Amino acid sequence: MASIDYPLERPRPKEGEFSFSETLYRWVATVDHKRLGLMYIVTALLFLVIAGLMASVMRLQLAFPNNHVVGPETFNRLFTMHGTTMVFLVGMPFVAGLSNYLVPLMIGARDMAFPRLNAFGYWIFLFGGLLLYFSYIGGGGLSGHGSAPDVGWFAYAPLTSKAFSRGASTDFWILGILVAGIGSVASALNVIVTTICMRCPGMTLTRMPMFVWVMLIDSWLIIIALPPLTAAQVMLLIDRFLGGNFFNTQAGGSAVLWQHFFWIFGHPEVYILIFPAFAILSEVIPIFSRKPLFGRAAMVGAVVAIGFISLGVWAHHMFAVGMTSWSNTFFAASSMLVGIPTGIKIFNWTATMYGGKLRLDTPMLFCCAFLLQFLVAGLTGIMLAVSPFDWQLHDSYFVVGHFHFTLIGGLVFGLFAGMYYWFPKATGKLLCEKLGRWNFWLFVIGFETTFIPMHFLGILGMPRRIYTYAPDRGWDFWNLVSSLGVIAQAAAIALFIWNVIDSIRSGEKAGDDPWDGWTLEWATSSPPPEYNFEKLPVVRSSRPLWDLKHPHDPDWKFEQ
Amino acid sequence: MAHETHHGEAGEHSEQTHIEMPAPTFWPMVFAFGVALLLAGIVTHWAVSATGFVIAVCAAFGWWHDVIPHERHEEQPIEPALRPEPILVETRSVVRLQLGEGGHRRRIPEKIHPYSAGFWGGLAGGTAMAGLACLYGLIAEHSIWYPINLLAAMVIPDLGQASIEQLRAFNGLAFVAAFIGHGVISVLVGVVYAVMLPMFPKYAPFWAGILMPLFWSGLVATTLDIVNPAMNARISWPWFVACQLGFGLVGGFVIARSTSISTMQAWSLAERAFLEAPPRDEK
Numbered sequence: 001m002a003s004i005d006y007p008l009e010r011p012r013p014k015e016g017e018f019s020f021s022e023t024l025y026r027w028v029a030t031v032d033h034k035r036l037g038l039m040y041i042v043t044a045l046l047f048l049v050i051a052g053l054m055a056s057v058m059r060l061q062l063a064f065p066n067n068h069v070v071g072p073e074t075f076n077r078l079f080t081m082h083g084t085t086m087v088f089l090v091g092m093p094f095v096a097g098l099s100n101y102l103v104p105l106m107i108g109a110r111d112m113a114f115p116r117l118n119a120f121g122y123w124i125f126l127f128g129g130l131l132l133y134f135s136y137i138g139g140g141g142l143s144g145h146g147s148a149p150d151v152g153w154f155a156y157a158p159l160t161s162k163a164f165s166r167g168a169s170t171d172f173w174i175l176g177i178l179v180a181g182i183g184s185v186a187s188a189l190n191v192i193v194t195t196i197c198m199r200c201p202g203m204t205l206t207r208m209p210m211f212v213w214v215m216l217i218d219s220w221l222i223i224i225a226l227p228p229l230t231a232a233q234v235m236l237l238i239d240r241f242l243g244g245n246f247f248n249t250q251a252g253g254s255a256v257l258w259q260h261f262f263w264i265f266g267h268p269e270v271y272i273l274i275f276p277a278f279a280i281l282s283e284v285i286p287i288f289s290r291k292p293l294f295g296r297a298a299m300v301g302a303v304v305a306i307g308f309i310s311l312g313v314w315a316h317h318m319f320a321v322g323m324t325s326w327s328n329t330f331f332a333a334s335s336m337l338v339g340i341p342t343g344i345k346i347f348n349w350t351a352t353m354y355g356g357k358l359r360l361d362t363p364m365l366f367c368c369a370f371l372l373q374f375l376v377a378g379l380t381g382i383m384l385a386v387s388p389f390d391w392q393l394h395d396s397y398f399v400v401g402h403f404h405f406t407l408i409g410g411l412v413f414g415l416f417a418g419m420y421y422w423f424p425k426a427t428g429k430l431l432c433e434k435l436g437r438w439n440f441w442l443f444v445i446g447f448e449t450t451f452i453p454m455h456f457l458g459i460l461g462m463p464r465r466i467y468t469y470a471p472d473r474g475w476d477f478w479n480l481v482s483s484l485g486v487i488a489q490a491a492a493i494a495l496f497i498w499n500v501i502d503s504i505r506s507g508e509k510a511g512d513d514p515w516d517g518w519t520l521e522w523a524t525s526s527p528p529p530e531y532n533f534e535k536l537p538v539v540r541s542s543r544p545l546w547d548l549k550h551p552h553d554p555d556w557k558f559e560q
Numbered sequence: 561m562a563h564e565t566h567h568g569e570a571g572e573h574s575e576q577t578h579i580e581m582p583a584p585t586f587w588p589m590v591f592a593f594g595v596a597l598l599l600a601g602i603v604t605h606w607a608v609s610a611t612g613f614v615i616a617v618c619a620a621f622g623w624w625h626d627v628i629p630h631e632r633h634e635e636q637p638i639e640p641a642l643r644p645e646p647i648l649v650e651t652r653s654v655v656r657l658q659l660g661e662g663g664h665r666r667r668i669p670e671k672i673h674p675y676s677a678g679f680w681g682g683l684a685g686g687t688a689m690a691g692l693a694c695l696y697g698l699i700a701e702h703s704i705w706y707p708i709n710l711l712a713a714m715v716i717p718d719l720g721q722a723s724i725e726q727l728r729a730f731n732g733l734a735f736v737a738a739f740i741g742h743g744v745i746s747v748l749v750g751v752v753y754a755v756m757l758p759m760f761p762k763y764a765p766f767w768a769g770i771l772m773p774l775f776w777s778g779l780v781a782t783t784l785d786i787v788n789p790a791m792n793a794r795i796s797w798p799w800f801v802a803c804q805l806g807f808g809l810v811g812g813f814v815i816a817r818s819t820s821i822s823t824m825q826a827w828s829l830a831e832r833a834f835l836e837a838p839p840r841d842e843k
């Protein structure tokens with residue numbers, strides 16, 4: 001029984017030793033993957049609050065019939081900016097931030113493969129976001145028409161042509177997204193090269209943590225899916241500035257072409273966004289069930305399959321366009337195929353919990369809610385994949401309810417699980433568990449109250465994107481309920497932000513390994529030093545830290 | 561505390577005092593700013609693009625100087641205070657579940673019948689079934705072609721309107737259709753049988769020979785009106801059930817007689833994907 005005398009209360013060098021300008025320089029000039037990861041996540045949270053406030057204004061406007069909180073033009077700008085921000089300035093930086101912070105730590109590396117490219121990726125994403133928001137000031141253009149973009153987040157042609165979208169707002173939409181997209185591609189490339197080239201000795205692909213696997217596939221999807229969008233945006237710029245006619249139907253162009261281009265990007269994009277949640281669940285559920293992930297190989301296979309199939313389903317967003325019945329059949333069938341690997345994942349997470357010693361801390365609570373809500377999202381997704389059903393509910397609030405179940409009930413819940421789980425690693429402090437529970441329950445109640453009624457509203461025929469409605473449609477009650485849910489959601493987000501600030505200032509010390517983890521990030525100190533590991537680790541199984549904690553019973557005796 | 565402490569590879573100390581890390585640089589940020597301005601000029605003013613271009617070029621040179629001819633590094637001192645806490649060894653040991661252990665739900669068969677057994681079993685069962693059906697035709701309608709024509713009515717709608725005389729007579733097209741249809745379905749059902757038989761917990765012959773044919777008869781009885789209305793109008797259900805039982809008993813018997821082969825479930829992923837040679841059967 002060798003016991004090494006080691007002070008648990010260790011003195012830490014203080015950040016306060018640096019002056020303000022030095023601290024600023026250390027953040028602005030950093031190439032450290034951990035700092036950049038945190039910068040991505042904090043920026044994403046800021047944009048989340050902005051886009052969330054926009055959503056709140058929209059719900060306030062829709063709470064009562066014939067309401068006049070905002071006018072129709074403002075409402076169009078609100079939903080456009082809300083959608084665009086949530087997808088490109090919240091979801092995408094979360095992907096980049098999480099993979100930046102965690103991938104090198106999990107594979108036992110000192111940094112990303114291209115540290116300077118990494119910094120470039122963050123900054124160009126930020127400048128892209130600022131360019132988009134600059135449209136509120138500069139969107140009027142020389143002719144003084146319009147402010148923020150108002151063409152919807154998928155900016156369908158011909159709405160984006162010069163004739164229908166005067167002023168510069170659409171140009172800001174194009175350029176902001178295009179610039180931010182450069183950052184996404186840069187960081188995806190970095191993740192791919194890092195996971196392929198920089199794994200520590202012994203970490204074969206079969207031993208790589210599930211999180212890293214999912215982020216690797218996610219990065220491939222980004223590399224494949226973003227270029228079509230960028231290409232289409234450049235074509236749109238040519239249409240708008242050089243008199244091109246790619247999307248101008250009257251001059252032989254095709255408006256449907258834009259839809260194809262957009263959704264070839266747009267559908268994989270929703271998987272790009274949901275994959276980080278898959279990655280988080282695959283780490284959190286095993287730790288809080290005290291069981292290794294059920295069916296690791298099948299889980300990797302399922303992620304690869306989802307990534308592959310998701311590249312061939314895009315036109316299920318276009319059933320109402322009037323494609324041939326063969327196309328409709330093909331895209332309905334391929335969309336339903338996604339249900340198989342997704343089902344495998346849901347079953348495997350559940351099987352991981354089955355018979356486990358469950359610890360229902362806040363991260364795990366968010367995972368449990370994810371499983372139920374994402375299941376509902378998947379089922380309404382399969383309903384919408386049936387093209388005749390889609391003809392009935394296309395562009396209705398049913399669709400809005402469906403994708404908010406996916407992206408909030410799925411992605412945001414997953415992100416909360418991840419933030420509660422890894423916050424102690426990044427800061428050395430635990431988030432307050434009591435506030436965490438309040439955060440969870442308020443968010444669940446608010447989420448369900450807001451988004452379940454949207455399904456009913458859709459079935460009752462309420463189209464999306466209308467800025468108000470007459471009182472005799474039977475939509476009043478559910479709209480009011482839906483809007484009331486926003487209060488609980490806003491309270492939950494506010495509690496979370498307070499929890500973060502308060503815990504950083506005076507939270508409980510976490511120690512290096514508060515959850516009794518199994519992957520390498522828990523083997524270094526919290527927060528980790530710049531160089532992550534003093535000596536690069538050598539691993540022999542998929543749970544290296546388990547092996548160290550159980551020298552008599554290591555995983556490598558059982559894994560092949 | 562009965563904990564043993566342990567430093568493990570990840571927390572090990574190294575002999576060095578410094579670790580080389582990439583040096584901080586603000587050129588990537590400046591370059592990003594330049595590129596953003598360059599593009600923003602498209603919608604604002606060409607002067608913005610020009611400024612952006614100049615900034616981007618300067619930043620590119622700055623960035624190149626960071627890596628050419630040698631990547632700039634920064635020596636990070638190893639801070640003893642930043643060393644991780646020692647890893648605690650768990651004193652509790654782990655009991656691993658063994659396959660087949662009491663309480664462990666095991667439904668996956670370790671040995672299965674080969675697909676070929678299903679193929680031959682299906683053919684044998686199909687022959688027995690056809691024999692019984694022809695016997696029925698002979699007894700009830702004095703013609704072995706009667707049940708064959710009725711079966712073919714599923715794919716040849718004209719036969720649905722045929723008179724009883726026409727149904728009793730030989731019809732070449734109907735014979736070919738019925739022969740192919742019956743053969744293919746028999747073989748497929750035989751293969752399904754071969755796969756499913758080892759999964760039944762007990763009394764496989766009973767399930768395969770009696771209960772499955774009864775289930776199948778029930779399924780056909782509820783759907784035949786849609787699939788083959790001509791047959792539905794004329795079918796004799798006792799004979800139909802007898803034919804199904806004939807298939808189940810004969811097919812099941814042939815399959816059960818085959819030698820079982822072990823499944824790949826004990827193989828590693830690489831072996832199952834045939835990237836590595838599968839393990840030899842140990843005696």
Ligand SMILES: [Cu+2]
Nearest residue numbers: 267314316317
């Ligand atoms: Cu889609």
